[in-house]
Amino acid sequence: MTSETYAPLFGGIEGGGTKFVCAVGSGPDDIRAETRFPTTTPAETMERAVAFFKDQERVHGALVALGFGSFGPIDPRPGSPTFGHILLTPKAGWSHADVVGPLRSAFHVPIGFDLDVNAAALSEGRWGAGQNCDPLMYITIGTGIGAGLLVHGRLVHGLLHPEAGHLPLPHDRARDPFAGNCPFHGDCFEGLASGPAIEKRWGQKAETLPPEHPAWELEAEYIALALCSYIYTLSPQRIVLGGGVSQQPQVLQKVREKVPALLNRYIQSTAILERIEEYIVLPGLGNRAGVLGALALAEQAWRNQTLNG
Amino acid sequence: MTSETYAPLFGGIEGGGTKFVCAVGSGPDDIRAETRFPTTTPAETMERAVAFFKDQERVHGALVALGFGSFGPIDPRPGSPTFGHILLTPKAGWSHADVVGPLRSAFHVPIGFDLDVNAAALSEGRWGAGQNCDPLMYITIGTGIGAGLLVHGRLVHGLLHPEAGHLPLPHDRARDPFAGNCPFHGDCFEGLASGPAIEKRWGQKAETLPPEHPAWELEAEYIALALCSYIYTLSPQRIVLGGGVSQQPQVLQKVREKVPALLNRYIQSTAILERIEEYIVLPGLGNRAGVLGALALAEQAWRNQTLNG
Numbered sequence: 118m119t120s121e122t123y124a125p126l127f128g129g130i131e132g133g134g135t136k137f138v139c140a141v142g143s144g145p146d147d148i149r150a151e152t153r154f155p156t157t158t159p160a161e162t163m164e165r166a167v168a169f170f171k172d173q174e175r176v177h178g179a180l181v182a183l184g185f186g187s188f189g190p191i192d193p194r195p196g197s198p199t200f201g202h203i204l205l206t207p208k209a210g211w212s213h214a215d216v217v218g219p220l221r222s223a224f225h226v227p228i229g230f231d232l233d234v235n236a237a238a239l240s241e242g243r244w245g246a247g248q249n250c251d252p253l254m255y256i257t258i259g260t261g262i263g264a265g266l267l268v269h270g271r272l273v274h275g276l277l278h279p280e281a282g283h284l285p286l287p288h289d290r291a292r293d294p295f296a297g298n299c300p301f302h303g304d305c306f307e308g309l310a311s312g313p314a315i316e317k318r319w320g321q322k323a324e325t326l327p328p329e330h331p332a333w334e335l336e337a338e339y340i341a342l343a344l345c346s347y348i349y350t351l352s353p354q355r356i357v358l359g360g361g362v363s364q365q366p367q368v369l370q371k372v373r374e375k376v377p378a379l380l381n382r383y384i385q386s387t388a389i390l391e392r393i394e395e396y397i398v399l400p401g402l403g404n405r406a407g408v409l410g411a412l413a414l415a416e417q418a419w420r421n422q423t424l425n426g
Numbered sequence: 427m428t429s430e431t432y433a434p435l436f437g438g439i440e441g442g443g444t445k446f447v448c449a450v451g452s453g454p455d456d457i458r459a460e461t462r463f464p465t466t467t468p469a470e471t472m473e474r475a476v477a478f479f480k481d482q483e484r485v486h487g488a489l490v491a492l493g494f495g496s497f498g499p500i501d502p503r504p505g506s507p508t509f510g511h512i513l514l515t516p517k518a519g520w521s522h523a524d525v526v527g528p529l530r531s532a533f534h535v536p537i538g539f540d541l542d543v544n545a546a547a548l549s550e551g552r553w554g555a556g557q558n559c560d561p562l563m564y565i566t567i568g569t570g571i572g573a574g575l576l577v578h579g580r581l582v583h584g585l586l587h588p589e590a591g592h593l594p595l596p597h598d599r600a601r602d603p604f605a606g607n608c609p610f611h612g613d614c615f616e617g618l619a620s621g622p623a624i625e626k627r628w629g630q631k632a633e634t635l636p637p638e639h640p641a642w643e644l645e646a647e648y649i650a651l652a653l654c655s656y657i658y659t660l661s662p663q664r665i666v667l668g669g670g671v672s673q674q675p676q677v678l679q680k681v682r683e684k685v686p687a688l689l690n691r692y693i694q695s696t697a698i699l700e701r702i703e704e705y706i707v708l709p710g711l712g713n714r715a716g717v718l719g720a721l722a723l724a725e726q727a728w729r730n731q732t733l734n735g
Contacts, residue, residue: 190694204694252577252584266660268561268577275561275661276695283658283692285596285651301692342594349592350659351575352584383592383610385499385513386585 125181125419128170129411131233132187132216134208138408139166141173141180145244145402145409149177159214167223183220184229184414186236186407189263193231193274201230227422229414235272236410237400238265241357243413245401250354254347256281258340259360262307282307286342293335310339312362328367336362337371344372344397345379354388359400373397434490434728437479438720440542441496441525443517447717448475450482450489454553454711454718458486468523476532492529493538493723495545495716502540502583510539536731538723544581545719546709547574550666552722554710559663563656565590567649568669571616575660591616595651602644619648621671637676645671646680653681653706654688663697668709682706
């Protein structure tokens with residue numbers, strides 16, 4: 118369509134600890150090119166990303182903005198001396214890496230930079246399962262647990278960014294003697310319910326546990342407790358559950374049963390009392406929420422620049 | 427000052443379960459009149475509020491907007507059929523009372539209506555301890571526990587409004603065998619840490635317990651756990667602690683020690699690592715946050731009307 122042909126084109130990077138996904142396009146229905154490559158050193162990895170976008174510019178014309186949804190922790194505060202940097206991370210070679218710098222040197226366009234979960238929250242709110250939901254909470258449960266929050270249509274950063282995976286939760290050690298594996302907090306939500314926590318508790322990889330294994334009942338209980346905590350604190354209008362663990366169908370079903378049971382009719386909202394399957398949902402963009410989120414970050418940076426200048 | 431004389435005047439109602447406080451003014455430095463009276467029936471109580479504002483209009487001229495910060499639960503969604511109503515409440519005679527109706531009949535001005543804690547959050551953000559903090563969290567710990575949230579300068583409602591007092595928390599029954607007194611959730615935050623919970627656990631009123639009583643150590647621990655939960659979920663830039671329990675100096679001091687200890691340096695922000703006494707603070711407006719919040723609701727309703735019409 119003509120309107121798409123002339124749509125402003127963005128470049129997006131989903132920067133994960135294992136792989137990078139880069140895309141060029143204007144939105145989910147207009148992706149012109151996409152590539153993925155392993156995360157090696159910061160210099161080499163960013164060079165590949167820059168080369169991909171340069172190649173695409175030769176085919177499709179100039180990109181008007183770039184977006185980068187990164188694994189954390191990062192500094193997403195524009196104006197901060199360490200904006201665009203990865204902070205202290207166990208990933209070898211990446212602590213204090215300036216990942217926005219190489220993009221800024223190669224492209225003279227606005228650059229949006231935020232956490233991967235924030236990018237996913239933004240794209241789910243813009244194009245996916247969280248449209249017109251205020252607040253919208255996007256949670257990923259996999260190797261780690263994190264969340265992105267959209268309130269009044271904008272991402273929440275606060276001090277730096279939320280770290281919703283580290284909630285303190287009730288933990289009945291008589292029922293579940295596993296001490297938790299969070300190096301900072303032991304049995305916080307992530308320490309009890311991440312993929313590696315499941316593996317350590319049961320002695321086998323989470324994805325190899327059969328659907329009827331008691332692991333999933335316990336997992337759903339911790340997720341439901343955390344979701345109740347988020348619901349009390351923030352009253353989100355929808356919760357999107359991303360990440361590998363959430364994709365186990367028995368988990369989603371049990372969470373949808375347990376959340377209303379734990380709330381015990383205290384939150385008098387039909388969203389919870391009558392339509393829980395529309396309230397706690399899987400990502401509408403599937404596993405593309407991340408890279409599309411990077412495009413949404415680019416779009417946001419482009420709009421903000423247009424507004425401010 | 428001339429500029430104050432001509433400032434638009436608002437009427438505000440802090441509607442509590444025990445007493446109503448009404449004020450007329452343009453802000454904290456310009457209160458023209460104030461009154462308080464016991465909360466009796468909805469009809470009689472609202473009649474007194476209306477009479478007070480009518481009297482004041484004869485002295486000071488017309489009020490341009492009214493604001494009502496109410497005890498909950500309420501329906502604060504403009505456009506909803508039960509907007510302006512108290513919802514199901516144990517307070518005799520007040521369930522389903524339409525409290526905005528009598529104001530609307532008597533005054534043809536915009537009316538802001540919200541929870542008391544939301545009103546307090548708004549006034550603390552506008553004039554008090556939470557200026558320029560995004561997000562700002564205002565928590566009251568007293569007969570009940572509740573919180574108001576300002577994000578990007580606006581209150582958060584979501585499904586209806588947050589109910590942050592009902593967080594599930596770790597509860598070590600070996601150390602604290604008290605089962606909690608929340609009729610819905612037993613040992614949620616409010617069930618473990620409200621004034622009535624303290625009284626029930628220790629067999630005497632909270633305000634009669636001496637500062638060195640072990641009650642306060644335990645109380646500070648539950649408050650600190652809840653604050654950590656809010657910090658992980660929302661990353662507020664400041665937390666304002668209101669309510670009677672928070673005013674015990676030994677509680678505030680212990681909470682400021684326990685929060686960083688529980689976070690265990692995971693949140694790498696100087697606000698927490700170096701300036702905790704500026705991060706967890708008492709209300710800047712003291713016990714006037716409520717009635718000033720009602721004025722702030724009025725001001726907000728007046729501005730929104732000016733913007734929209």
